[in-house]
């Protein structure tokens with residue numbers, strides 16, 4: 241039985257501000273139009289690995305059951321393939337909602353701790369803010385060191401092949417004018 | 432000579448180097464200019480969207496602002512870059528409040544963006560602007576013997592691209608046929624390879640990519656053509672893991688559609704980065 245389907249939810253479990261806040265952001269607007277048809281779940285190539293299908297995430301979000309949504313692996317397993325989004329008969333931006341949920345979880349620090357996805361997102365974010373470019377090898381290595389250092393051993397054969405074929409450099413790529421980029425991002429912080 | 436503003440993106444300087452090399456070679460051969468956007472920055476990929484909405488738009492918009500004075504359409508070969516730049520453009524034109532904040536951010540750095548960017552994928556430019564006739568006219572070594580599974584992946588056809596069907600695209604099929612290749616029926620052509628899950632949840636990524644290759648082989652393809660550096664990497668570099676996880680050999684060359692174009696045009700394999708591919712492409716009309 242899937243998590244969340246065996247016990248009741250009560251009024252205390254509902255955070256009415258949750259759906260309102262999601263709907264106030266770009267991509268979240270149409271949440272209320274969902275007819276629970278399940279097209280998104282049927283189309284989703286990752287649904288078999290998720291604890292809650294995309295349809296259920298939409299239903300729980302709309303109902304304000306924030307704790308259930310935030311504890312779910314689903315937004316972190318979403319591969320951003322947009323299958324659900326282009327197929328939804330009610331034009332709900334399911335993929336964009338997944339991003340809104342990820343963002344909320346990272347802001348509030350409520351993401352499931354065992355998932356490397358937020359770690360990757362942060363490592364990537366910081367690297368780009370500092371240097372303006374992402375260096376694939378460095379992101380991968382940092383992610384591995386923070387989550388599962390042993391995975392580096394497993395990746396070594398691929399890494400070596402990529403270095404040999406000139407497809408992986410260990411240096412940091414950077415733009416010429418990181419200060420200008422910093423100024424853009426800082427100004428966004430203030431507004 | 433028509434020219435485009437070129438946004439290679441981070442992947443094309445690393446894992447996707449053969450994509451960069453073959454795009455440049457093919458465009459040059461067709462007499463199309465590619466002028467790199469000066470000091471372009473990372474588009475932010477999907478990670479930035481997971482952290483901040485406004486900043487993700489601003490990060491991508493710096494590139495659009497840098498490209499605007501060039502007065503050219505932007506060509507972005509990486510599927511993720513193509514999606515992110517398009518998404519930024521859509522957000523700026525559809526959400527005036529966000530646009531106002533982004534403009535303020537750009538202004539603080541001495542930049543301005545009037546919102547005129549047109550972002551295109553090379554597949555779209557080559558087939559819909561250059562045209563199949565002009566391409567076929569350049570073919571001197573038809574890809575006879577190549578049975579290609581045309582793999583589009585997700586983000587060049589969904590959700591922003593207007594150049595093809597988001598679920599059953601055809602553009603690459605027609606292009607490959609114009610090169611003399613046989614295109615196999617491939618229903619998974621726009622199915623997800625797992626994207627960045629390969630780096631974060633490897634078992635799931637491996638399964639998704641495995642299914643794509645198993646199907647390509649079942650359809651008698653002897654190679655898979657891609658249009659995205661992450662798809663190409665996932666499908667190519669993890670074939671050993673797929674075999675270990677599922678006890679089935681799915682070895683198959685994974686090439687960029689632009690590499691196939693270059694070969695059909697008779698360009699030197701080295702100029703197309705063929706030697707950088709990890710799975711040698713035996714059925715290609717050249718020996719590397």
Ligand code: SF4
Pocket residue numbers: 273274275276277278279280281294295298327328329330331332334
């Ligand atoms: S496809 Fe759309 S309408 Fe149907 S359940 Fe999913 S979100 Fe709701």
Ligand code: SF4
Pocket residue numbers: 280283284285286287294317318319320321322323324325334335338
């Ligand atoms: S975008 Fe995410 S939720 Fe939607 S179908 Fe793809 S993986 Fe599933």
